[in-house]
C-alpha cells in the first residue's frame with residue numbers, strides 16, 4: 001500500500017488532477033484552500049475515497065495508475081476494517097458493554113485519506129502546518145505512516161507531543177464518535193501534522209464509521225445513572241455537521257456537547 005501511495009503522488013499533476021474533487025463532492029484529489037492572508041496554511045495535497053461498503057465506492061475516482069493501486073486498496077481496506085472491528089470489540093469488552101456490536105458497528109463503513117506533504121522552504125515554516133489541529137470526526141482511525149519522516153503530533157497537557165513512526169505499525173486514533181458513544185470515557189485525540197523543510201512526507205488515514213440509518217449518541221449502558229453529556233443525532237445529521245465545519249481543534253465535539 002505504501003508503495004502505491006508513493007507512486008500515485010509522484011504522478012504528473014495533470015494525471016492526479018483528472019481525479020479532482022467535483023463541486024459539492026467530497027471524494028477525489030484536492031489541495032488545501034487559502035482563504036485569508038492571515039491564516040496558517042495547510043501544506044498538503046490529498047486523495048479522499050470511500051472504500052466500504054463496496055456499494056459506496058465511486059470507482060471512477062480510484063487511480064488507475066499505478067496499475068496495482070485498485071487491487072491493493074481493495075485488500076488493504078478489507079484487512080484494516082477487520083482490525084478496526086477487533087479493536088472496537090476489545091474496547092467494548094474493556095468498557096463492560098455487553099453487546100459488542102454497540103461499538104463494532106462503528107467499523108461498518110470506511111473511507112481513506114491519503115496525505116502528501118511536500119518539503120516546505122525554511123522561510124515559510126513558521127506560518128505553515130501540514131494539517132491544522134483537529135480530532136477525527138469519525139469512529140476509529142487507523143493511520144499508516146507511509147514515509148519514515150516524522151510530522152504527526154498529538155495534544156498532551158496543553159503542548160504538542162511528536163509521534164515517531166514505527167515501521168510496520170498502525171497508529172490508532174480514537175475519533176469523536178467514540179467520545180460521544182462512551183459519554184466522554186474515551187476522549188478523541190487532537191492532532192496535527194507539521195511540515196519538514198527538506199523531505200516530503202506521506203500518510204494514509206483509514207476512517208471507520210457507522211452506517212447511515214443509525215444513530216450516534218451516548219450508550220445507555222455507559223451513561224448509567226449519570227447524565228448524557230452529548231446529543232444523540234442520526235448519522236446523516238452528524239455527517240452534515242462534519243462537512244459544514246472546517247478543521248478546527250475539537251469544534252465538532254463542542255457542537256455535540258449538552259451544556
Ligand SMILES: O=C(O)CCC(=O)C(=O)O
Nearest residue numbers: 113115136152193203205
Ligand atoms: O499525516 C498525518 O500523520 C495525520 C493525518 C491526519 O490526521 C488525517 O488525515 O486526519
Ligand SMILES: [Fe+2]
Nearest residue numbers: 135136191205
Ligand atoms: Fe486526523
